[in-house]
Amino acid sequence: MSKILVVYCSLSGNTKAAAEAVAEGARSTGATVLVKNGFEAQPADLLNCQAVALGSYDAFSYMGGGLKDFLDRAFYPTQNQITGKPYVAFLTHGGGGKAIQSIESLAQKFKLRKAVNAVLVKGHPDGKKAADLKALGIKLAAAVAT
Numbered sequence: 309m310s311k312i313l314v315v316y317c318s319l320s321g322n323t324k325a326a327a328e329a330v331a332e333g334a335r336s337t338g339a340t341v342l343v344k345n346g347f348e349a350q351p352a353d354l355l356n357c358q359a360v361a362l363g364s365y366d367a368f369s370y371m372g373g374g375l376k377d378f379l380d381r382a383f384y385p386t387q388n389q390i391t392g393k394p395y396v397a398f399l400t401h402g403g404g405g406k407a408i409q410s411i412e413s414l415a416q417k418f419k420l421r422k423a424v425n426a427v428l429v430k431g432h433p434d435g436k437k438a439a440d441l442k443a444l445g446i447k448l449a450a451a452v453a454t
């Protein structure tokens with residue numbers, strides 16, 4: 309059974325809700341899903357999963373501190389050990405959304421493999437956006453086998 313890590317940061321709950329939707333989608337495929345706040349996630353979580361979803365809010369057109377903290381701490385301990393591991397990114401924002409570029413850029417530095425395009429959500433993920441996030445989790449789980 310595949311193990312999927314959803315690591316995210318959230319200040320006011322929008323990205324936490326998005327992370328839960330991604331996790332729900334991935335879990336619906338039968339995968340084991342670990343959902344962790346960036347400040348709590350450990351490098352070993354990234355080593356031990358078969359695929360990872362990276363989520364953040366937009367903070368001045370960059371990813372939020374919790375996700376950046378995790379990626380900073382995880383870089384050396386995982387270097388050259390996660391090459392080609394599938395990932396997806398998701399972002400909530402207030403009308404901008406440029407921060408997605410910072411997540412995609414760091415994912416490249418980790419040599420992760422993009423499974424499908426990111427999902428961006430303005431504000432809280434409801435309705436169609438929640439469905440898009442669930443689909444993102446399903447597609448990420450599907451990418452493990454490919």
Ligand SMILES: Cc1cc2nc3c(=O)[nH]c(=O)nc-3n(C[C@H](O)[C@H](O)[C@H](O)COP(=O)(O)O)c2cc1C
Nearest residue numbers: 318319320321322323365366368369401402403404
């Ligand atoms: C310090 C700070 C900076 C922000 N900067 C941006 C920004 O540059 N562009 C944007 O679209 N939204 C920006 N936002 C809005 C948040 O990204 C947005 O409200 C997001 O959904 C909050 O997610 P959360 O509920 O998970 O904390 C900012 C919010 C905060 C708190």
